[in-house]
Amino acid sequence: MSQSYNRGLIEDFGRWREFSAGMWAWIFHKFTGWVLVGYLFTHIAVLSTALAGDAAYTNTIQTLESLLLVRILEVGLLAVAVFHILNGMRLLMVDLGIGLEAQDKSFYASLILTGAITVASVPTFIAGAF
Amino acid sequence: MAERYSSFRPGGRRWLWQRITAAFLVVVLAFHFFLLHFIYHADEVTFALSSARMESWAYYSLMILFLVTATFHGVNGVYNALINQGLKGTKRTIIKWTLIVASVILIVQGVRTANAWAGITILPF
Amino acid sequence: MSTQVPKQKEAESPAEEESAPSVGKQRRDQAKAERRTAAEKQKEAAEKAKEAEDTYHIKVFRYDPEVEGKQEPRFDEFHVPFTKGMTVLDALMYARDHYDPSLTFRHSCRQAICGSDAFFVNGSQKLGCKTQLSELSEPVRIEPLPHQDVVKDLVVDMDHFYEQMHAIEPYFDPDELPDGELEEQRQTRENREKVKMSTRCIWCGACMSSCNIAAGDNQYLGPAAINKAYRFAMDEREGEARKQERLKIIEQEHGVWRCQTQFSCTEVCPKDIPLTEHIQELKREAVKSNLKFW
């Protein structure tokens, strides 16, 4: 075998600008998935304060919910969850072989819908934080 | 060298369950969000309210199922992602068991919390 | 137009000329050749750019493990006079024949059928001969296919790709054949239509190169090989027993399940093969056939 030169990872990372819709969808889905698992663990951890009794739980939740930062993070979480759900549905369709030609459009649609839903739910999420 | 893939180790089952749990999660997660952010507002959450809901067997079972599917879906997703990046050998076995243990802890902790609300004390912990 | 690439004979000591080609001399020759072509090319490029507005500016990835100055990969720039209908391959051939004969790339048919000349052009996998220069923005950056080892310049090592293609037992192998040697197997038009697109693959490797999963997992069969498996699994002439065996091959650990439906394979395939669709269909087929055992 002749020698060869492997261009390595550095180049690959520089390629994101050339990614196409399907690749972005993949990256976003991965990212949102990971965020969601992370949240699932934290969520259960927070909830398990209930084991320490009535007051402890109510107290923790109320304190957390009164923080603006937590509310903002929750909006972020919603965005992440909504995108993951919408794109997840897109992926389920793809798995069923439905609408493959429109895969890029459905990705854009997921993005736009996620934005819309997130913005629309901001009032509800922020309500009572002040 | 690409070997000829001969031993029969279907990877399809996890794939299929990932989809089935996903389909289930769409519904339950939407319900969950709706219930806890839109019907009841986040700042209104108290132990008593949670308790009240959990005392309904239907809600209790749904939440347990929700927990299990979400855990499976999430952890399996993470595991898949790692395999896709070429994780193999001992490393892979270690990560696999770490993930399984983490999932078990998560589920146990979740069930204990739910029990605390529902007032169930049959379980030893 | 044609400006030759004369070897400017440099004054070298005659003693050295006569001695058998030592390693040292070879080295010097290489360096010499290198310097000459580089200088030549630059002058050429500048001239061309000046005299004619209508040139295309291309940047080509260069690497040669043996030639000094090319061991570290670099980009060379060429200004190629543009003619209507000129393709990326035409531009490369022009640059090779007029500026730098050592510019190396695979090509043969010039008509998108031999699959030799898949390159990474302005950030996506394309067949050189099928890509019009006029559709690209300048400077046109031409690189070898990503995720494959580079042998030299635009030539990549295709062995891994071929191995994956071979791994799926890529040959027709029917359960039974008609008796007479003049008796053909029947196939419905619908069935031929179903496999038609999958038979068009020209083994260019563009799809495999575009797939992030294949990049991360070297053992992943890859879209082209899976498509090849599809071509046989879906051909009704082969029979049910063989189809089951084929499904077993593609549903292995590094088979169809690795695909994350990124669609980039489908997007770059010069033969417009709906690769993702075929992969997804095989996933479903595999699940279906496994459900029986549950």
Added chain:
Amino acid sequence: MYEHDVIVVGAGGAGLRAAIAAKNEGADVAIVSKLHPVRSHTGAAEGGINAALRDADSWEDHAYDTMKGSDYLGDAPAIETLCKNSPKEVIQLEHWGMAFSREEDGRVSQRPFGGLSFPRTTYAGAETGHQLLHTMYEQLVKSGVQVYDEWHVLNLAVSDEERPEDRTCHGVVAYDVQSGEVSGFRARNGVILATGGPGQAFDHTTNAVSCTGDGQAMAYRAGVPLEDMEFIQFHPTSLPSTGVLISEGVRGEGGILYNAEGERFMFEHGYANNDGELASRDVVSRAELTEVNEGRGIEDEYVHLDMRHLGEERIIDRLENILHLAEDFEGVDGLVEPMPVKPGQHYAMGGIETDENGETCVSGLYAAGECACASVHGANRLGGNALPELIVFGKRAGKHAAGADLETAKITTGKRGEYELAEIDSPVELGEPGSRGDAVADGGAVAEGGATDGDSILEATVTAEKAKIEDLLERDGIHHSEVRSDLQKSMTRYVNVFREEDGLKKALRDIREARDRYQSVAVSDPSRTFNTDLLQTIETQNLLDLAEAITVGALARKEFRGAHWRAEAQERLDDEWLKHTMLSWNDGSPELWYKPVILEGEEKTYEPKIRSY
């Protein structure tokens, strides 16, 4: 050094078929090819494969059409072998899974093609060659034949007896493109050349860049005669800008040719009153050029091929690939506008002289496919007759080389049968100028100490080839591409569809000049890794030899037969010219001789008739 029973050089349709056949006979076979098999130019074939499959058809009719198409310059034993075996071989392909187009009843589809009395061109869309090549490569993978791909064969190791008929081929010398290693391949039983055509001798061609006739040039220098080289087919429908082929299938399905005035000239100007567009290729090519020369061409260059009236559905069903080609390579949408077409070099009827078993006059050396000339195509090949040639004669050569019993051939090779010597009327000295490497001027190299066993001959040839490569890499000089492009231009200008004595002589002068310039070529890329500069420089040498052979043949044959049109003699002269043009490489320059055509078939003799369509 590598060693196998049978070495097949080239992995197009002919090479693959030969290798599979030899393997099936139990031989240890290896393929050595400068391209990976699936890159071979067979993949570009579009139209189809002729085979008399249907009850209403017969191999005899196929043979008759082929003989007529050949303008009575084909040898009957070869033609009959082709037509008899083609159906079986086509069905074999079907059994190997080839994706032929299908009829309603599930049988393989056939369509009409130029010069055929029955629609017997079996096809797979407009990508028959691609399907054929891949199907055969798949079977090759299954059979486990060893493939040395990207190994460029440089020369044959042939013994050095006085008469070519006494020589033996012991193997080949090849250059590993990736590593630059030069190595011997010893063939215990035989070497089969399947290296395809010499289309790159012309600049407007449908052939691939790799079609440089290497096998022909190697065999020629080893003493094997080249037969009927002047017969070059110009395909009437290639795209003007690139030479990309628009399949005859378009006309087969009903496509129509129009000139600038919108006339359907094939009929309106009486070129072929019966068959019109579907007349034989040479007839249509000449008609088109005549139209252009008489000022009725479009942009003074081409004519229009229109298939719009066939309707979108039919076009997509049967000619989809054509739409892509026209769009990608000419920017024309075949569904809404006519496609521009003009004649382009397409196929070489002539080649390495072989018999019906693929054997040449040098023992242990075989040839099959476009590089060979068993003489099935004579003066003009019918569309759809090359692919069956690949599989029928590829298989026979493979079997024979592997030691299978085939009937003794009726065609004689070399100067074994009847022949007549002739003088070449050339304005310049022919052949290799100077003495750059004796090893090149003759096929074999003499082993040191005059040893004559195969291994030593191969060793010696390897040494000679290594020296030649070192020399090319070491020296300083001009770049081969200028030589090549001037040669191609001259050939396209003077040795085209219409040929005149003056033009041919000019071409010979140009070739001579090119040869002289080639004396000072050098390779400027110093690398041993994938040095395409080196390989193309070597290929250019082959093109020079073949261009000369083509032109010498064309100059010698003073008649108009098949694809060969001469201004000086616009008639077929059967009394004088019912014979094959043979060229032998004799001490570095061509020797011209003739051998008679065999018109006696198994059951009947083919009487030359006027060829009209």
